[in-house]
Amino acid sequence: MSARISFLKNPDPCNHLSDYKLRYGTDGYKSFNNLFRCFNDARIKIKLQGIDIPRCSYCSVYQKRLYICLICRSISCSSHILLHTQLNKGHDIAIDVERSELYCCACIDQVYDSEFDEVVVSKQLFGLGMSVKSGADVVAVRSNKKRRLDSQLIIGSNFLVSPRDRREKWTFPLGLRGLNNLGSTCFMNAVLQALVHAPPLRNFWLSGQHNRDLCPRRTMGLLCLPCDLDVIFSAMFSGDRTPYSPAHLLYSWWQHSTNLATYEQQDSHEFFISLLDRIHENEGKSKCLYQDNEECQCITHKAFSGLLRSDVTCTTCGSTSTTYDPFIDISLTLDSMNGFSPADCRKNRYSGGPSVNAIMPTLSGCLDFFTRSEKLGPDQKLNCQSCGEKRESSKQMSIRRLPLLLCLHVKRFEHSLTRKTSRKIDSYLQYPFRLNMSPYLSSSIIGKRFGNRIFAFDGEGEYDSSSSSSPSAEFEIFAVVTHKGMLESGHYVTYLRLKGLWYRCDDAWINEVEEEVVRGCECYMLFYAQETVIQKAHKELSYQVISMADAFPFADC
Amino acid sequence: MKHSVNRPPTPDEDDVADGFEKDKVTLREIINVKLVESGEKENLMELVRDRLVECGWKDEMRIACREHVKKKGRKDVTVDELIRVITPKGRASVPDSVKAELLNRIQNFIVSAAL
Numbered sequence: 001m002s003a004r005i006s007f008l009k010n011p012d013p014c015n016h017l018s019d020y021k022l023r024y025g026t027d028g029y030k031s032f033n034n035l036f037r038c039f040n041d042a043r044i045k046i047k048l049q050g051i052d053i054p055r056c057s058y059c060s061v062y063q064k065r066l067y068i069c070l071i072c073r074s075i076s077c078s079s080h081i082l083l084h085t086q087l088n089k090g091h092d093i094a095i096d097v098e099r100s101e102l103y104c105c106a107c108i109d110q111v112y113d114s115e116f117d118e119v120v121v122s123k124q125l126f127g128l129g130m131s132v133k134s135g136a137d138v139v140a141v142r143s144n145k146k147r148r149l150d151s152q153l154i155i156g157s158n159f160l161v162s163p164r165d166r167r168e169k170w171t172f173p174l175g176l177r178g179l180n181n182l183g184s185t186c187f188m189n190a191v192l193q194a195l196v197h198a199p200p201l202r203n204f205w206l207s208g209q210h211n212r213d214l215c216p217r218r219t220m221g222l223l224c225l226p227c228d229l230d231v232i233f234s235a236m237f238s239g240d241r242t243p244y245s246p247a248h249l250l251y252s253w254w255q256h257s258t259n260l261a262t263y264e265q266q267d268s269h270e271f272f273i274s275l276l277d278r279i280h281e282n283e284g285k286s287k288c289l290y291q292d293n294e295e296c297q298c299i300t301h302k303a304f305s306g307l308l309r310s311d312v313t314c315t316t317c318g319s320t321s322t323t324y325d326p327f328i329d330i331s332l333t334l335d336s337m338n339g340f341s342p343a344d345c346r347k348n349r350y351s352g353g354p355s356v357n358a359i360m361p362t363l364s365g366c367l368d369f370f371t372r373s374e375k376l377g378p379d380q381k382l383n384c385q386s387c388g389e390k391r392e393s394s395k396q397m398s399i400r401r402l403p404l405l406l407c408l409h410v411k412r413f414e415h416s417l418t419r420k421t422s423r424k425i426d427s428y429l430q431y432p433f434r435l436n437m438s439p440y441l442s443s444s445i446i447g448k449r450f451g452n453r454i455f456a457f458d459g460e461g462e463y464d465s466s467s468s469s470s471p472s473a474e475f476e477i478f479a480v481v482t483h484k485g486m487l488e489s490g491h492y493v494t495y496l497r498l499k500g501l502w503y504r505c506d507d508a509w510i511n512e513v514e515e516e517v518v519r520g521c522e523c524y525m526l527f528y529a530q531e532t533v534i535q536k537a538h539k540e541l542s543y544q545v546i547s548m549a550d551a552f553p554f555a556d557c
Numbered sequence: 558m559k560h561s562v563n564r565p566p567t568p569d570e571d572d573v574a575d576g577f578e579k580d581k582v583t584l585r586e587i588i589n590v591k592l593v594e595s596g597e598k599e600n601l602m603e604l605v606r607d608r609l610v611e612c613g614w615k616d617e618m619r620i621a622c623r624e625h626v627k628k629k630g631r632k633d634v635t636v637d638e639l640i641r642v643i644t645p646k647g648r649a650s651v652p653d654s655v656k657a658e659l660l661n662r663i664q665n666f667i668v669s670a671a672l
Contacts, residue, residue: 052590052593053593062586062589065640107635108635108637109635109636109637110635110636
C-alpha cells in the first residue's frame with residue numbers, strides 16, 4: 001500500500017512539464033485561478049468569461065474533450081491539440097476543460113503536478129465557503145446543504161482533508177464517531193451506533209458500572225463482551241472524531257458465536273439479539289445476587305426487556321389460557337396485505353386522513369396486525385383444558401409490560417420454508433417519531449375484546465390501570481437502522497436522533513441529515529425509548545456530567 | 558498528426574455534424590445551447606453519472622481499465638490510449654434504460670422550452 005501511495009505522490013513529470021515549470025514556475029497555474037468553477041459534486045471545470053460553450057479553435061466542435069493551452073489559452077479538441085503543439089513551439093502543457101487536469105500534448109498523456117493540484121483544490125475549498133488558512137478560525141456554520149467532499153478526502157494529504165468537514169464534526173454532540181467497516185461489518189456498526197446512543201446503556205457504561213479494569217471475568221482471563229463494550233463506549237465518547245475500528249468486539253463476538261464467525265454479511269437484527277444474549281450471559285453470571293428476583297437485572301434486560309401476553313381462546317367453549325413471555329424486541333410482519341389490515345383502514349377512515357395512507361403500510365398497521373386476534377389453522381389444534389379435547393382456537397398477542405427501550409424489528413427478509421426461497425420486502429413503511437403504545441397494551445386489547453367497559457380484566461387493570469393515559473406508553477424514536485440493497489448484498493446505515501437533530505451514521509462517515517431523509521428511508525429496526533428517558537437524556541446537554549441518579553434512571557421500573 | 562489520425566472518430570456526433578456546413582447552426586447545437594443556458598445540462602450530466610454508478614457501469618469500466626493497464630504494463634499506458642480502447646466498450650454497454658431515461662428528460666426539456 002505504501003508503495004502505491006508513494007507512486008501516486010511522486011509520478012515522474014515528463015520533460016515537457018519540467019521545462020514548462022522551469023520557465024514559468026507556478027504563475028501559469030495561478031493565472032487560471034479565477035477561471036476554475038466549482039460544482040457541488042466536487043468537480044471543477046474551466047469557465048472562460050463570456051463563453052458559455054467552449055469550442056475547439058480549429059474545428060469549433062464542442063462535444064469532444066477540450067484542452068486549454070496553459071500558455072496562449074486557446075482551446076483545442078483532442079484531435080487538434082497535437083496540431084496546436086506543432087504550430088506553436090513550447091505550447092506543450094494544457095488543461096482539460098471539463099476536469100481541470102493537466103495534459104501534456106507532446107506525450108499525449110495526462111500528467112500530474114502537486115503544485116497544480118494545490119491551486120485547484122484550494123480553489124475548491126474556497127468555493128465551498130472556506131479559505132484554507134483561516135479554516136480553523138471560521139465559526140462553524142452548519143449548512144443544511146451537504147456537499148460531497150469524497151473526492152477531496154480520497155486525495156488525503158493533510159492539506160486536502162477539508163477543514164469544513166472536520167469542523168462540522170466538532171460541533172456534533174459528543175459520542176458521534178464513525179466506525180470503520182472491517183469487511184462487511186456494517187451490520188455490526190449499525191447496531192453498535194444505536195446501542196451506544198441508547199441513553200440507559202450509555203449511562204450504564206459511562207458511569208463505570210461495568211469497568212473493564214475491575215471485571216472479575218476479565219481478570220480470570222475469560223472473554224467478556226460487556227468489557228469490550230466498555231472499551232467501545234470509552235472510545236466513542238473520548239472526543240476523538242477519527243473513525244474507530246471495533247475489531248476486538250468483532251473478535252470477541254466471534255469467539256462467543258463461532259457459527260457466525262465469518263466475513264460474510266450478517267443480519268443486523270440477528271447480531272443485535274445475539275449480542276444482547278451474550279451480554280446477558282456475561283452480566284448475569286457476575287450479578288448472581290439478584291437471582292431470587294424473577295426479573296433479570298442485567299443491563300440489557302433492564303433496558304430492553306418487556307413482557308408479552310398471549311391469549312389462546314378455544315373457539316368452541318370460549319375459555320382462554322394465558323401465557324406471559326419476556327421479549328427484548330418485537331418482530332413485525334411487513335406485507336402488502338397488512339398495509340390493508342382492517343384496523344388500519346378503519347383508522348384511516350375514522351381520522352379522515354389522506355387516502356394515500358391507506359395504501360402505504362404504516363407502523364401502527366403493523367402493530368395492529370401483531371396484536372390482532374388470529375385464528376389458528378386446523379393443523380394447529382391445541383388441547384383445550386376445559387373441553388379436554390383438541391379444538392380450533394384463536395390467539396391474540398398483547399403487551400403486558402412495556403420495556404424502557406422498545407426495539408421494533410421489521411421483517412423485511414422473508415424465508416419461505418415451503419417454497420425454499422428467500423426474498424426481501426423493500427416496500428416503504430411509514431413510522432412516527434412519537435409512538436403511543438397504549439392501544440397495544442394488554443389492558444386495551446383485552447378491554448376491547450369485552451367492549452367498551454371500565455373494569456379490570458384478568459388482572460390487567462390493577463397492573464397498569466392508568467396505562468391509557470400513563471406517560472410510560474409514550475415513546476420517542478432515537479435510532480433507526482436501515483437496510484439498502486438486496487437480500488444477499490446490501491448496506492446498513494443508522495440514523496441517530498440526538499438533541500432533536502438527525503445524524504446519518506454510515507460506517508466511518510457521519511453527517512447531519514434532514515428529517516425527511518429519515519422519514520423516507522427503508523427502516524429495518526426502529527429503536528424507541530420511553531419519553532421520560534429521552535427527556536432526561538435531552539437535559540444532560542453536555543454528556544460529560546452524569547450524576548449517579550441519572551446514570552441509573554431505571555431504579556423505579 | 559500521426560496520433561490524431563489514429564484516433565477513431567467520436568461516434569455519431571461528427572457524422573451528423575459533418576453533413577451540415579460548419580457555420581450553420583444545427584438543431585443539435587441550438588438544443589445544446591438551451592441546455593447549457595438553463596443549467597439543465599449540468600442536471601442531466603449528474604443524472605447520467607449517478608445512473609451509471611448505480612447500474613455498475615462505472616465499476617465495469619474501472620475493471621476494464623485496470624485489465625488493460627495490467628496487460629500493457631503500468632508505465633506504457635497513456636490516458637489517450639485508455640480512452641481509445643475503453644470508449645467503444647463503454648458506449649456499447651450503457652444500459653438502454655439509462656439511455657431511455659436521458660432521452661425522455663431531453664424530450665421533456667425541449668417540450669417545456671418550446672412552450
